[in-house]
Amino acid sequence: QxxxxxxxxxxxxxxxxxxxxxxASGFTFSGSYMTWIxxxxxxxxxxxxxxxxxxxxxxxADSLRGRFTISRDNAKNSLYLLMDNLxxxxxxxxxxxxxxxxxxxxxxxxTLVTVSS
Amino acid sequence: xxxxxxxxxxxxVTLGQPASISCKSSQSLVHSDGITYLSWFQQRPGQPxxxxxxxxxNRFSGVPDRxxxxxxxxxxxxxxxxxxxEDVGVYYCMQSTQFPWTFGQGTKVEIK
Numbered sequence: 500q501x502x503x504x505x506x507x508x509x510x511x512x513x514x515x516x517x518x519x520x521x522x523a524s525g526f527t528f529s530g531s532y533m534t535w536i537x538x539x540x541x542x543x544x545x546x547x548x549x550x551x552x553x554x555x556x557x558x559x560a561d562s563l564r565g566r567f568t569i570s571r572d573n574a575k576n577s578l579y580l581l582m583d584n585l586x587x588x589x590x591x592x593x594x595x596x597x598x599x600x601x602x603x604x605x606x607x608x609x610t611l612v613t614v615s616s
Numbered sequence: 617x618x619x620x621x622x623x624x625x626x627x628x629v630t631l632g633q634p635a636s637i638s639c640k641s642s643q644s645l646v647h648s649d650g651i652t653y654l655s656w657f658q659q660r661p662g663q664p665x666x667x668x669x670x671x672x673x674n675r676f677s678g679v680p681d682r683x684x685x686x687x688x689x690x691x692x693x694x695x696x697x698x699x700x701x702e703d704v705g706v707y708y709c710m711q712s713t714q715f716p717w718t719f720g721q722g723t724k725v726e727i728k
Contacts, residue, residue, distance in 0.1 A: 543708055543720065543722045544665060544708060546716055546718065549715070549717075558715045558716070559716075560716045594664055594665075602653070602655055602667060602670040602671075602712065603655070603665075603667060603710070604676070605667075606664040606666070607664065608663075608664055
């Protein structure tokens with residue numbers, strides 16, 4: 500079955516960087532569009548970014564202001580999110596999700612990112 | 617950005633009784649392809665969101681038929697015909713008609 504496993508979260512100081520990974524299995528990753536979503540403590544989900552199957556089409560939430568970069572490696576069945584210049588308000592659980600026909604069908608369990616000095 | 621507004625924010629329900637959640641969007645969710653991309657998610661404590669309903673009224677695989685969705689344009693509703701204990705959690709609507717995709721603020725369903 501579809502499995503998505505995020506990793507790379509942890510504690511980082513303000514201004515620091517992190518790269519999150521999402522390992523995919525159980526479906527044809529190279530043919531799937533993927534997204535990143537985050538959820539701050541006690542808040543609702545926030546859509547962050549979308550990448551097409553080939554990586555040629557990418558969208559970001561305006562709130563990220565160029566600090567985050569989505570990418571993928573279809574040979575490794577992996578999705579990535581590079582996060583730079585992190586702020587306290589970026590503290591959240593970060594989820595990757597598989598998108599099919601503009602629906603977020605499958606989600607990973609998430610990885611926690613904490614930005615604090 | 618399209619703003620999604622859910623009501624109520626909290627819904628205490630007696631087991632076996634119905635529950636209803638409203639979701640209103642700040643603009644029409646009808647895409648240029650004629651499809652309305654409005655979905656509903658359930659999030660149980662400590663779990664990621666789970667897709668329940670897509671394109672207004674289609675139940676996702678494995679979702680019990682006590683869950684139903686309806687609506688059009690800017691007004692949408694999720695109904696649970698008879699609430700069971702496992703339905704406790706927070707429910708979110710989401711629009712994927714226009715980037716950035718946006719979620720409602722969530723409705724907490726709890727047992728009275």
